[in-house]
Amino acid sequence: xxxxxxxxxxxxxxxxxxxxxxxxxxxxxxxxxxxxxxxxxxxxxxxxxxxxxxxxxxxxxxxxxxxxxxxxxxxxxxxxxxxxxxxxxxxxxxxxxxxxxxxxxxxxxxxxxxxxxxxxxxxxxxxxxxxxxxxxxxxxxxxxxxxxxxxxxxxxxxxxxxxxxxxxxxxxxxxxxxxxxxxxxxxxxxxxxxxxxxxxxxxxxxxxxxxxxxxxxxxxxxxxxxxxxxxxxxxxxxxxxxxxxxxxxxxxxxxxxxxxxxxxxxxxxxxxxxxxxxxxxxxxxxxxxxxxxxxxxxxxxxxxxxxxxxxxxxxxxxxxxxxxxxxxxxxxxxxxxxxxxxxxxxxxxxxxxxxxxxxxxxxxxxxxxxxxxxxxxxxxxxxxxx
Numbered sequence: 001x002x003x004x005x006x007x008x009x010x011x012x013x014x015x016x017x018x019x020x021x022x023x024x025x026x027x028x029x030x031x032x033x034x035x036x037x038x039x040x041x042x043x044x045x046x047x048x049x050x051x052x053x054x055x056x057x058x059x060x061x062x063x064x065x066x067x068x069x070x071x072x073x074x075x076x077x078x079x080x081x082x083x084x085x086x087x088x089x090x091x092x093x094x095x096x097x098x099x100x101x102x103x104x105x106x107x108x109x110x111x112x113x114x115x116x117x118x119x120x121x122x123x124x125x126x127x128x129x130x131x132x133x134x135x136x137x138x139x140x141x142x143x144x145x146x147x148x149x150x151x152x153x154x155x156x157x158x159x160x161x162x163x164x165x166x167x168x169x170x171x172x173x174x175x176x177x178x179x180x181x182x183x184x185x186x187x188x189x190x191x192x193x194x195x196x197x198x199x200x201x202x203x204x205x206x207x208x209x210x211x212x213x214x215x216x217x218x219x220x221x222x223x224x225x226x227x228x229x230x231x232x233x234x235x236x237x238x239x240x241x242x243x244x245x246x247x248x249x250x251x252x253x254x255x256x257x258x259x260x261x262x263x264x265x266x267x268x269x270x271x272x273x274x275x276x277x278x279x280x281x282x283x284x285x286x287x288x289x290x291x292x293x294x295x296x297x298x299x300x301x302x303x304x305x306x307x308x309x310x311x312x313x314x315x316x317x318x319x320x321x322x323x324x325x326x327x328x329x330x331x332x333x334x335x336x337x338x339x340x341x342x343x344x345x346x347x348x349x350x351x352x353x354x355x356x357x358x359x360x361x362x363x364x365x366x367x368x369x370x371x372x373x374x375x376x377x378x379x380x381x382x383x384x385x386x
Contacts, residue, residue, distance in 0.1 A: 010060040011259035012087055014046065015270030016072040017292045020104075023140040029272030029290050030070045039079040045299040046269055047086040049288070052304035053267040054090035057277045060265070062091045064098040064256035067121075073103035077115030084120040098161075098255040100125055105151030105164070106143045113158040124155050125194070125254075126164035131181050135170050152188050163192035163254065168226050169218050170198055175225045179233055186237045191252035195230050196245050197223065227375060244327045244374055261328050263321040271295035271305065283312040314342050319385050326381055331368030349383055 018037055019030045054060075065087060067080065080101065087093060100123040101116055103109055113124065128148045130136050136145060143151070148164075155162040166185055168178050185193060198217060200210045209215035218226060231241060239247040243261060246254065259266050268275030272290035276283060288305035289295040295305040312320070318341030325332035338344045350367070353359045358373035358380050373380050 008061065009063045009255070009259050009262070009264045010091075011064040011066065011256050011264070011266035012050075012062055012091075013256075013266055013268050013270075013273055013275070014065065014067045014072075014083055015069060015268070015273040016067060016075055017070040017271045018074055019069065019071045020074065020142060021140065028070070031292055033292075037074075039076055042296065043079055043082040043086075045296050045305075046083050047089075048299050049269050049304045050083075050086045050267075051090050052306075053269065053275070053277070056279055057265070057267065060091055062087060062093045062097055064259060065100070066256040067099075067101045069102055071104050071109075071127075072101050073109040073112060073116075077112055077119045080116055080121060081119035098123055100254065100256055102127065103151075103155075104143065105148040110151040110154045113154050117158050122159060123161040123163070123254075124159050126151060126155060126162065128152070128164040128185075129167045130170065131166070131184055135173075138171060139167065149188060156190065161192075161252070162190060163194060164189060165194040165196065167196050167198050168230065169223045171216055171218075173218060173226065175222070175229045178226050179229050182230065182233045183237070186234070186239060189239070191239075192246070192248040192254065193234065193239060194246050195234075197227065224375060231371060240329070241374075242329050244377060258328075261324045263317075263324055283317050285310040285312055314340055317341075322385055323381050326367075326369050326377065326384075329368065331366045334365065334367050345384055346386075349386070353380060353383060 015029065017029055017031050019032055021032060065084065067075075067083070072080070084099065099121050101121045102125045103113070103116075105126045105128055116124070126148070127141075128151075129139050129141055131145045131148065133145050136143065136148075152162070152164060164185070166181070182195075200206050200215075200217065206215055210217070217223075234240060234247040238249055241247050242253050243257070246257065248254070256266075264276075265278055266276055268286060268288065271288060271292045272295075273288050275286040277286060278284070285308070286306055287308040289298050289307050298305045298307075318337055321340055322332065322337060334345050345367075350359070350361070353373075354361065357370055358376065360368050360370055362368070369377055369380055
């Protein structure tokens with residue numbers, strides 16, 4: 001059993017909000033700045049916010065750390081080291097802690113990989129997104145397919161564990177094209193792939209292009225075929241889905257993301273970060289100021305950048321547990337849902353969903369969404385939570 005299977009898993013998420021450019025599909029909290037970032041000032045602010053979170057959630061042992069963004073690989077290795085040192089100062093850190101850093105696979109950023117390893121990072125997640133140059137250009141990426149594969153090779157040499165992301169259901173993509181690309185990706189991926197279906201998010205450049213008819217994405221039937229290809233090819237090559245968009249060899253799952261999906265505690269540090277902390281027996285849903293400079297000033301004035309601190313009642317916590325847990329292939333224990341919410345899931349709804357083939361229940365009573373149920377996961381969750 002992995003550490004994250006226990007109730008003692010505790011994650012720390014660090015958000016580095018800066019990018020060299022804004023990808024046209026991205027609605028994350030990322031910002032482009034044309035003047036140098038004062039990294040030392042940000043390290044001091046991260047340290048203060050870590051201290052404030054540790055004061056509210058003392059005595060935890062950190063089992064995973066994830067540096068996301070934005071583009072964390074724009075940070076100097078000593079900046080990463082300073083942040084990791086601060087986490088170790090204010091919390092205990094597990095001997096086998098997983099420390100992941102998201103990185104862009106440009107040649108410049110890949111030169112920093114050995115520095116990140118020396119700073120304490122032991123897993124890297126590369127934002128490859130596509131393995132053909134035409135798609136990379138459409139997606140607004142700054143690297144070529146060759147550069148991406150070279151960066152993967154550098155990651156392989158620098159880290160025992162690495163992963164990379166790809167986006168599918170891209171304009172003009174066919175199931176056969178995706179199958180070929182996926183097989184190439186698997187040949188380069190040691191243990192883990194994150195595979196996301198392109199979604200058109202409101203407020204992004206892609207949204208405007210799509211609305212104007214200048215960007216055409218695969219229709220519903222093709223998108224479903226692309227999803228099916230994803231499941232089949234990955235399973236055939238030993239990387240089955242352990243979460244709706246994440247595939248890994250058994251034992252190589254991202255422990256930090258399992259913290260989220262299993263409804264465990266994590267601290268969110270940095271501009272626009274979210275956290276879930278249990279304080280005096282109550283689950284707090286926390287969020288920080290999104291704008292980097294405003295977050296910085298707020299932390300320097302108050303010791304933290306928290307702007308939202310909502311107390312989740314039993315029903316809200318149970319619904320979150322259901323929403324996140326059913327993304328996992330392992331599913332959920334309905335008895336834990338009942339303990340959180342004070343009520344059991346409706347047996348009638350469970351029966352109907354089982355008859356429709358959307359869910360299954362194993363011999364131990366765990367409830368799982370089936371492969372045919374995953375494409376309509378939102379509807380399944382809404383039905384069970386009603």
